[in-house]
Amino acid sequence: MRVALASGHGGLAPAQWPDCTIPCHLGVLPAGLDAAVSAEMDSRNNRMIDLALGQDGFADAIRELQKHLDPGRLGLVMGTSTSSIDRTELGYRSLDAEDRFTPPFIQPRVHSPHAPGDFVAELLDIDGPCMTVSAACASSAKVFATAKRWLDQDLVDAVVVGGADSLCLSVIYGFHSLQLVSPDPCRPFSPDRTGISLGEAAGFALLTRTDTGNGIRLSGAGESCDAYHMSSAHPEGLGARLSIERALKDAGLGSTDIDYVNLHGTGTRANDEIEGKVCAMFSNSRTVLSATKGWTGHTLGAAGIVEAVITMDALCTGLLPGTMNTLFSEAPFHLLLENLQRPTRHALSNSFGFGGNNCSLVFSAA
């Protein structure tokens, strides 16, 4: 991802998805999902998890850590929106005469919201507290908030957090039913934006109580509800504002301390307008903001971890990604259109989801 961001390579392409006739662009994983995981746990989502755990030596780093840790002191919080519903959808195409799944779809642990947490705990042999958070598009941002509480309360010494959402017909046809899917690659915060582009992703991070050497701190987390509507954000962004304010308060920072904001920025007319109003609080000479769903697509339950990783990497490399596909904007703050190289100390990431569920995270360089 670091290479793709630096070299300007986005992941959206015209949709070529089995049985999908909706004209749209998708961020589909290019390769590596052909190998089945165990028959008991096989699904597209779990294959993607398997692939992601092998990236950048993550699984090896966890195994190394486990040599020095009481097994019960390593926790796991996974985030997902769709879990393995991709597999359930497939299973429904071949139900038997009594409406039962047929082999190989008889997979109790797969057809459940907890499938990602269950699978990762098994792969990494994690024995401490373990659960799966499912709060729509805020899911894998909220995993950081839960993990932070566990660490603060000394329930664990380290927590693997992650998120995974694979593409499936449920989300493509579901967002289409709400008339939110753009025919073009999404253009967050562009005045002529036409909706979202969907994507799929899995990502992970390891949180420990003490610095392990990379110098990045989760300095604040804020969560809230809109209490307004299931699929429309509060018109004044009341919930979004609360989650940002709670995250800043938790971090002991003000809006002018933030160098970079990774916006939720889905590319729908209403959502960007509302987030724009709220993020006018970052209209100052220091803060730059961008939305990265033009690079990745909206990866739904994985968007939180994807954008947390982008935000954390900005602290490491100083590369602040631009808002791909957006040529100009009337947003009331400094929206980055092109990549910018600039040392960054404090950065915030927003994730807002259906059900009016919001989460904001603040990461800081030590």
Added chain:
Amino acid sequence: MIIRLTGIGIWTRDLTHFSTLLANTAIDPQADYLIPAPAAIPARERRRAGHFISLAVEVAHQACDMAAVDKTTIPSIFTSALADTEISDYMCRKLSQNEKLISPTQFHNSVHNAASGYWSISAENRAPSTFVAGFDRSFGAGLLEAASQVIAFDTPVLLVGYDLATRSPFQEMLPIDVPLGVALVLAPEHHAVSNTAMLDIRMNIVPKTGRSQSTRTGGHPMQSGLDLAHQSAQLQRGSRSVGTLAIDTPRSGHLWIELSRRIGA
């Protein structure tokens, strides 16, 4: 973690309120096991709320009413083994057909935090709210998260565990015979309980890793919530002085729980 249990909501077959357990009276006979949408949900949302959402919102309000907590500020945790199998069934059947036309309402209700959304609207609540899952050990996962939030936020917290009865093909994945929803209001140890509170139980929750203590195999994934409610009712009636439960958490751990009546309560 020592916390207080100050409110319980419950809805299942022949038991539609905790007061029935507390009074140790006969069952609440019902003609239909599928719960109607609670009146607490505003009309616009009420007609869109299915059985799964209604079950959660009903017990959430029951528990908060009993604990006399401020519904607008209490953080909430929702937990379920299979989530809304009625909607999963609807979506997957539609998507297996050629036309694939699905209802936008059913789609936005298909997110696992849908009940949290309806609850927050019905209570005008903008506090943090989440949905956590741990398959057949979801109640333990939810209780751990709830206890952790009580400590972190130092306020009362609402936990709602709920699952519908399953039908094929989910029935073969996890057989669940009846809908069951259990809600708990958990509070910090020092939290002052309103005079109107009917329940005040001290809970000592000790997370344990290693082999599970529970001997429970199969059964309803929210059974441990029901067990907790039964023990609480017995304690409150004074028929026993202390209760213990082992509630399984996902993977290999469990929560060891000791219940006792608060002195002077």
